[in-house]
Amino acid sequence: MTNSQPRPVHIWLRPTVVWVALIVLGLASLGSAYLPLSASNTPLNLAIAGLMVLLLWLFLMDLVSSEVLVRLIAVAGVVWLSFMFALTFSDYLTRACEDRPGRPAVFGVDQKAHRGTF
């Protein structure tokens, strides 16, 4: 190793700091799941998971200093995934059944009678 290279301790520093942040976020997610937040528990847990993935991808997968092309490919995967979710839910969340308007059809419609119609 030449003198111009960083000392070995430097290669531990950033991953360790990110690891501490990830563990803290993981514990926060676990702890918050036991709080009586009603419908907010799952969105909060998913938001924390999203933040953890962002930290992992930026600093451990090193997207923060990657070439633009690599970042573009990473973002593209997520963008196509969001299209898949948006298009699917634009169908499921807008289905209305005959006896309970606004609710998904599978709740209120006799499946046997309507088999093949949706």
Added chain:
Amino acid sequence: MSDTATALREPWPDLDRQREGVSVGIWLFIASEVLFFGALFLGYAVYRSLYPEAFRIAGAETEVFYGSMNLVLLLTSSVTMTIAVDASRRGMRRTVVVCLALTMLLGAAFLLFKGLEYSADIAKALFPGAHFPLRPPQTQLFWGLYWVMTGVHAIHLAIGIGVVGVFALILRRRLLPIESPAILGVATYWHFVDTVWIILFPLLYLVDRS
């Protein structure tokens, strides 16, 4: 001939460009994996939106201790993998091999905990079928997704452990230059497997805990 010189392959003019090539290739693969796992997450989201009560009842039965321990194990393994990549760039062969071995051990520990968790689940008969203990019947959708998602994830992890193990052995025997950018591909795959678990954790283990 130095390690740097032997690590450089045709048609790349220098190691930085070669690393970029490896990154582009593995990220294209990861993007396809995002959509593969995304389809499973989408199935989960649709069924959970249709049967929220059944998913609440079913989700309360997962083993949160094993899920949390495995989260810590995989997050730690991502750190050792990152250090291995950085050490590789600096030509620190011993650090690279030790960190890859640690990564592999942490992955194996994950599978061990997963096995213990699966045996606890099977003991409670939480496998979709005629003797499934939970009601309403839609609780089986949650557990069907649980087995498929965690099973596919475990297969990915097992493949990762094998690849990391072979790579560590190759580097230890000096069959590959320590600065070879191939380690980037291995590391990115490993981090992606960790990513999947980060998302699975709240979906499977933190349902109805309050």
